[in-house]
Amino acid sequence: MGKPTGFLQFERQDPPKRPVEERVHDYQEIEERLPVRALETQAARCMDCGVPFCHSFGCPVRNLIPDFNDMVYKRQWQRALDLLHATNNLPEVTGRVCPAPCEAACTLAINQPPVSIKQIELQIIERGFERGWVQPEPAPVKSGKKVAIIGSGPTGLAAAQQLARQGHEVVVFEKADRVGGILRYGIPDFKLEKWVIDRRLEQLRAEGVVFETNVEAGLDVSPRYLRRTFDAILIAAGARVPRDLKIPGRDLDGVHFAMRYLTQQNRRNAEKDTRCLLCEAPGGPFRQKTAGVFFRDGDDAIHAAGKNVVVIGGGDTGADCIGTARRQGAKEIVQIELLPEPPRDRPSDNPWPTWPRTIRSSTSHEEGCERLWSIGAKEFIGEDGRLTGLRCVKLEWADGSFSEVPGSEFTIKAELALLAMGFIRVEHGPLIEHFGLEVSDRGALKVGANHMTTAPGVFAAGDSVLGASLVVRAIALGREAAAAIGRFLRP
């Protein structure tokens, strides 16, 4: 423990955020870094309590939090980095987007603001990259075994690195045109800029991982080919089937799934470095402009500029839609949620160190939107096939069920409605059918304790098994599945 009295002497200091009026004009990250000395002081707040709930209960990858806090306080940054990498393949991602269940479980959080664990994690890894401490670690001996990974989200990436370091030949098949899963297409750039992923991919490639993009396993490569060519297969295909809202007017022009909307903006940002094709090719496909950037759009473009937007779903995906719509120049943004407004403080049945079911506001909410709770959507209203509004009703909750409040119907003006009500399950495509994989009642892939599905040699992990979850859980399961595959392949 670095400083026994640190938690008594120092207050929590959060990193500064770029001002709202500046950041809504671009898609760059919002949070800045703390000065190094300030961060070392933050690390000194760690009490090294007898049972570190942050590590054992809060953090799904079991980051060695008290130890790296101690090392940062003692300015042993490179040792802290080694410890961080011992449990987490993508700390630069979790340090940016993790909701930090570790901090909710920090012992200080019983009666004080918790240690800034997520920020410390981020600054350890960023310093590691700056100083050139993050280098490829190729396996010294090859096993001669081949593993196919289906899906390049955090599950696939963590598993690929672990397996390559075990000496196996690893090929990752990704149906999208770029690697990263939801990290690439889904999470907005203002939360996670995409060079962060590319920088880590360089290391994976140097360690021998091969990425095959634009390849849908089950269609572009047959299950039979995969079986013949690889000694083990890991399905890390995510849970990408979105929950729909089947109310009248659903097929009006202007009602879209959040993921389609968010992905389009990720693509525009990825293409922003291409030359200004609007000037050079009038009438061509590049004809939109956002925040001073020209980008490619087809007829299926979804854009919020000048529109009233309603976001249906009060969770994180909904918040990502709000931040994106604000940057695109939306007129008004309203977010509606079926559930009642959560309390400000922990209720008695939700004690420390469990995840607090209290109200959370994201950086997108700070940027301006109206939030409505206990609201049911009744009907999308339109004219000439185009959305003009959403008819809603207020709900009353009692004993875990709701009823409509009589006479409380109202209409929200909207030309764009974004459905952000979560995801149901993994897509049940040809791969799953061919291997005859069993699924749970909720449609998730069934695996045993060794992460193997009902087909021998076919493993599964991440959201495809858990259902829609968190990046840190995906990494944890990717690592566990890689360890299980390692045991399976051992002669």
Ligand SMILES: Cc1cc2nc3c(=O)[nH]c(=O)nc-3n(C[C@H](O)[C@H](O)[C@H](O)COP(=O)(O)OP(=O)(O)OC[C@H]3O[C@@H](n4cnc5c(N)ncnc54)[C@H](O)[C@@H]3O)c2cc1C
């Ligand atoms: C909009 C949004 C924002 C989010 N924000 C956060 C956040 O801030 N913090 C957080 O912790 N979590 C967040 N999450 C959740 C988190 O991103 C996921 O839990 C995580 O990405 C799951 O990882 P995964 O690797 O299992 O699946 P995914 O990231 O979904 O990756 C699966 C990949 O498999 C590919 N694939 C599927 N089928 C095939 C096939 N047959 N052949 C080839 N490739 C295939 C897909 O194209 C995809 O690239 C967010 C989710 C969404 C939707």
Ligand code: SF4
């Ligand atoms: S990965 Fe998430 S839970 Fe684990 S230490 Fe980092 S911020 Fe905390």
